[in-house]
Amino acid sequence: MKLMFCGCWRRGKIGGGGGGGSDQQQQSSSHLSPWNLFIDLKTLEVATDDFSESNLLGQGGFGPVYKIAVKKLSLNSRQGVREFTNEVKLLLKVQHRNLVSLLGCCIASDQKMLIYPYFPNRSLDHFLFGNSSSAATLDWSKRFEIIGGVAKGLLYLHEESPVKIIHRDIKASNILLDDQLIPKIADFGMARLFQGDDTHVNTFKISGT
Secondary structure (H helix, E strand, O other): OOOOEEEEEEOOOOOOOOOOOOOOOOOOOOOOOHHHHEOOHHHHHHHOOOOOHHHEEEEEOOEEEEEOOOEOOOOOOOOOHHHHHHHHHHHHHOOOOOEOOOOEEEEEOOEEEEEEOOOOOOEHHHHHHOOHHHHHHOOHHHHHHHHHHHHHHHHHHHHHOOOEEEOOOOOHHHEEEOOOOOEEEOOOOOOEEEOOOOOOEEOOOOOOO
16 A cells, blocks of 8 residues: 555553545545554554654644654643544545545554645645745635635535534644645544534544644
8 A cells, every 4th residue: 555644643552553526525435444444553664764754744733744654643642542533433424625535544552643645735834834936836816716625625524524523723734735736624633523403512522632
């Protein structure tokens, strides 16, 4: 299996491991089990050259992000195996052009990882707050398209997906851009669920760190 990007939320010892081409859900993945997507830690270590700094892309809100590899969560994360599994199940239920797609996951020792596609254009913040040449790539027309894509992704999460989700951490660094600069909402570690038509947010299960 070719691994292109992995998000790894790393914490203390844990006892015991994109969407399609339209704005609507392409197909339900709710029938899949998170256990069918598990990848062993050794495979990820090989893919990242044992998490070498030469593969380091940058520093995300939850830790370092590696090309073909790992985003490590700080060791004080309180997310346990049950919560991690619930998050994987949630990601399997959502499919949209403007949401990042889940490729796999791993739980091993003190590490928990989510594997996503790798986006060479990285995240929106590199264009908005990076060097002037990157910022110049985004003319107002392209910026409007990106804003529209993010809005469509949020509309899907709030009203159209099988489970209603509030992301709770929308920011430029959590908006990934593919090779055509199509935005993909990423990082659901802080996400919470709506229950049916309730006006309040359910804080059970899907919680951040």
